[in-house]
Amino acid sequence: GMEGFNLELSDNPESLEQILVDCRDTLKYGVRTGHPRFFNQLSTGLDIIGLAGEWLTSTANTNMFTYEIAPVFVLMEQITLRKMREIIGWTDKDGDGIFSPGGAISNMYSIMAARYKYYPEVKTKGMAAVPKLVLFTSEHSHYSIKKAGAALGFGTENGYAPLYVNATAGTTVYGAFDPIHEIADICEKYNLWLHVDAAWGGGLLMSSKHRHKLNGIERANSVTWNPHKMMGVLLQCSAILLREKGILQGCNQMCAGYLFQQDKQYDITYDTGDKAIQCGRHVDIFKFWLMWKAKGTVGFETQINKCLELSEYLYNKIKNREEFEMVFKGEPEHTNVCFWYIPPSLRGMPDSEERREKLHRVAPKIKALMMESGTTMVGYQPHADKVNFFRMVVSNPAATKSDIDFLVEEIERLGQDL
Numbered sequence: 512g513m514e515g516f517n518l519e520l521s522d523n524p525e526s527l528e529q530i531l532v533d534c535r536d537t538l539k540y541g542v543r544t545g546h547p548r549f550f551n552q553l554s555t556g557l558d559i560i561g562l563a564g565e566w567l568t569s570t571a572n573t574n575m576f577t578y579e580i581a582p583v584f585v586l587m588e589q590i591t592l593r594k595m596r597e598i599i600g601w602t603d604k605d606g607d608g609i610f611s612p613g614g615a616i617s618n619m620y621s622i623m624a625a626r627y628k629y630y631p632e633v634k635t636k637g638m639a640a641v642p643k644l645v646l647f648t649s650e651h652s653h654y655s656i657k658k659a660g661a662a663l664g665f666g667t668e669n670g671y672a673p674l675y676v677n678a679t680a681g682t683t684v685y686g687a688f689d690p691i692h693e694i695a696d697i698c699e700k701y702n703l704w705l706h707v708d709a710a711w712g713g714g715l716l717m718s719s720k721h722r723h724k725l726n727g728i729e730r731a732n733s734v735t736w737n738p739h740k741m742m743g744v745l746l747q748c749s750a751i752l753l754r755e756k757g758i759l760q761g762c763n764q765m766c767a768g769y770l771f772q773q774d775k776q777y778d779i780t781y782d783t784g785d786k787a788i789q790c791g792r793h794v795d796i797f798k799f800w801l802m803w804k805a806k807g808t809v810g811f812e813t814q815i816n817k818c819l820e821l822s823e824y825l826y827n828k829i830k831n832r833e834e835f836e837m838v839f840k841g842e843p844e845h846t847n848v849c850f851w852y853i854p855p856s857l858r859g860m861p862d863s864e865e866r867r868e869k870l871h872r873v874a875p876k877i878k879a880l881m882m883e884s885g886t887t888m889v890g891y892q893p894h895a896d897k898v899n900f901f902r903m904v905v906s907n908p909a910a911t912k913s914d915i916d917f918l919v920e921e922i923e924r925l926g927q928d929l
């Protein structure tokens with residue numbers, strides 16, 4: 512359907528006019544994921560200061576691996592990570608952290624750090640030299656924990672020696688918060704590494720009204736926190752934060768002689784590149800740092816509270832209507848509002864296999880119609896024994912009550928004949 516837009520690469524240069532048309536077509540045929548009626552993903556929006564930060568970052572076109580070519584960005588990263596650790600509540604100034612390509616990679620770092628802390632020999636001798644290790648995580652946790660288990664040689668159905676527990680602060684689908692204090696008690700008792708995946712919920716740490724949902728996070732050994740989700744920083748911007756300094760470096764450093772010479776004229780601890788599993792590393796810090804400067808901590812708080820108020824508005828709007836049914840009881844803890852739309856043909860019908868099968872087909876059908884009309888976008892999915900339902904999330908500060916009203920009306924309009 513991309514009429515006239517030729518994606519094939521040419522041997523000869525195209526004209527500037529054609530290049531501009533290509534740019535226009537790229538945006539024209541793409542999905543407008545920054546639009547205030549785009550509710551499909553946790554990362555959305557278009558912060559204008561963040562955009563300026565991204566442009567400046569590309570203008571500099573440097574690489575985070577050494578201080579010698581990215582001195583300002585390295586310092587900004589250090590200061591921002593320190594500030595994030597303070598907000599978590601780690602009092603020791605000597606913690607650690609790094610920005611990574613996303614929450615999944617941040618979670619992977621946490622497992623690597625835990626394994627290295629308890630079994631440093633794994634770096635040189637491999638998994639055969641250590642006991643069969645077990646990772647614990649909940650069914651609602653993000654699939655990246657399981658994926659990291661597979662990638663790092665733990666396997667997804669393996670183990671005897673407990674090593675690590677992942678608690679999720681803001682689950683991907685329900686937006687639920689695990690009880691961190693209770694989990695931390697068990698981890699302390701059995702000397703296990705506690706990771707808190709606050710990729711999504713970490714943003715609430717910026718809000719005095721909502722940060723109690725993360726009580727106990729200061730007891731974690733490591734935390735994943737994605738500014739590119741709830742805080743609206745442009746993709747990509749994800750931190751892995753560690754309470755203890757030195758583990759990342761020990762775990763990952765390979766001392767490549769062409770980058771990390773030991774006899775540089777400056778303090779080489781500013782070369783952060785060997786902490787990473789990457790070699791080259793994109794500058795993700797600047798847009799975040801610039802946004803923080805422009806909004807202040809209070810600006811992030813206002814923006815996050817607004818999104819939470821909007822989802823509360825949605826929840827209150829639909830919770831008692833016969834056209835909608837909530838997926839779980841009680842008020843959502845985050846901006847996730849999970850619900851079924853019940854079309855007229857299924858209203859009043861008692862629960863049965865037939866009703867469940869029919870209801871399962873409703874959300875995908877509405878979503879398909881929604882995408883054809885191009886008016887709004889929201890995610891759906893089944894979960895455990897629940898048939899397909901809509902998972903609504905709000906993280907775009909540009910969204911308003913009228914966008915929420917629109918979504919509800921649109922679902923009703925598209926679903927009324929199903």
Ligand SMILES: Cc1ncc(COP(=O)(O)O)c(C=O)c1O
Nearest residue numbers: 613614615616653683708710711
């Ligand atoms: C709780 C949680 N952790 C980790 C991730 C992975 O984040 P990313 O997509 O930035 O890798 C997600 C993504 O939705 C998430 O919800």
